[in-house]
Amino acid sequence: MSKLKNKVAVITGGNSGIGFGIAEAFKNEGASGTITGRNEVTLNNAVAALKSDFIGIAGDVTKSEDLENVFKKTFDKFGKIDVLVVNAGGVVDGVPMADIENITEEGYDRYMDLNLKSSYFTVKKALPYLNDGASIILIGSSAAHRAAPGMAIYSAAKAAIISLAKGLSLDLLPRKIRVNTLSPGSIDTPVFGKLVPEEHLDAVKQMWIDITPVGRQGLPSDIGNVAVFLASDDSSFIVGTEILSDGGLTNIS
Ligand code: NDP
Numbered sequence: 001m002s003k004l005k006n007k008v009a010v011i012t013g014g015n016s017g018i019g020f021g022i023a024e025a026f027k028n029e030g031a032s033g034t035i036t037g038r039n040e041v042t043l044n045n046a047v048a049a050l051k052s053d054f055i056g057i058a059g060d061v062t063k064s065e066d067l068e069n070v071f072k073k074t075f076d077k078f079g080k081i082d083v084l085v086v087n088a089g090g091v092v093d094g095v096p097m098a099d100i101e102n103i104t105e106e107g108y109d110r111y112m113d114l115n116l117k118s119s120y121f122t123v124k125k126a127l128p129y130l131n132d133g134a135s136i137i138l139i140g141s142s143a144a145h146r147a148a149p150g151m152a153i154y155s156a157a158k159a160a161i162i163s164l165a166k167g168l169s170l171d172l173l174p175r176k177i178r179v180n181t182l183s184p185g186s187i188d189t190p191v192f193g194k195l196v197p198e199e200h201l202d203a204v205k206q207m208w209i210d211i212t213p214v215g216r217q218g219l220p221s222d223i224g225n226v227a228v229f230l231a232s233d234d235s236s237f238i239v240g241t242e243i244l245s246d247g248g249l250t251n252i253s
Contacts (some may be wrong), residue, residue: 002030003232008078009033010070012061012122013088014054015046017189018139021220022085022227027052029228033081034074036061036088061088061118067125075129082131083231086122087139089115090154091194099150108153115157116164123168123179132175135231138165139223140183142246158183162242169240178239180230185246187218213248 009026013019014035023035023046032053037043043056057073059066074081091097092110119138130136143151144159162181169179186208196204208217226245229235244250 003228003234004083005030007031007033007082007231008074008080009083009085009231010036010074010081010126011085011087012036012070014085015039015043015056017191018184018187018220018223019085019087020046020049021222021224022087023050023054023224025221025224025228026083026231027054029232031083031231033078033083034070036070061122062113064121064125067122071126071129080131081126081129082134084123084126084130084134084136085139085227085231086119086136088118088122089139090191097150097154097195100152102150103153111153112157115154116160119161120164123164127172130175130177132177134175134177135235136165136168136172136177136179137227137230138179138181140181140242142183142185142244142250144183145244145250165242166240173239178236180235180238180240181242182223182226182230183242183244183246184223185218185244185249186212187220187223189220211249211252212246213252216247218245218247 004026009031010033011019011023014023015037027050034055034057035046036057036059038060040058043058047054047056057070059070092114095107095110138161140161141158143155144162165179165181223245
């Protein structure tokens, strides 16, 4: 049975990695809707690869007017929005993740804007268009629970997202809109190419495989499958909490 039949979803950052994996999983369960991203080439390629009713709308999640455009156009096209996946985030272009000695105040602001502020305002801008009873999934990270060198700001932003889901789910209770955080562990996506030079890529991925108890990196489809559950009525009693999909990474010291 299709778990998301007739559901309309918006997935920010659906043109790459985890967001695309979620879009594929949603499509396979009967959903349609919108994927977003700034890069129109990868966005068009992702829409073509989905071979479905999903459309692409370009936009920057740190810009309010772009967010409004995404939700208005989606609503105009599909007539409703049932599911919102707040996934765009991660690495800020041109600002490497760095330790406290090497990050500027502007770098701090840009990481917080992309990973925390944009999550809040993506939800806020979606609200006028979301159905009562909608499901909102915020993409967090195992980094909220597990420190790594040079990642303090990113980790703090992702930890705050877990609190956002708790607070927003209370704010939105009158509309029966559920908000939950889905936190991936190490997932094999293009983000690693943004974090480390090509010559170190294999070694870094191997390091993640070695320290993840199940002995592999996750796939975008691993996250997509959990997102289907959180988007569907199967999870109707799950409100304001976090689900980790990390192969056991946060269980080890
Ligand atoms: P990718 O780099 O593959 O994808 C990032 C996505 O975010 C792209 O679609 C990108 O599109 C979009 N994006 C980035 N900046 C902006 C912006 N300013 N406005 C709009 N869209 C933007 O990485 P992942 O798929 O790995 O990451 C997706 C999410 O998962 C992130 O929130 C990340 O923090 C989280 N995560 C990832 C983990 C991993 O191991 N991969 C682990 C834990 C969490 P475009 O460049 O076209 O704008």
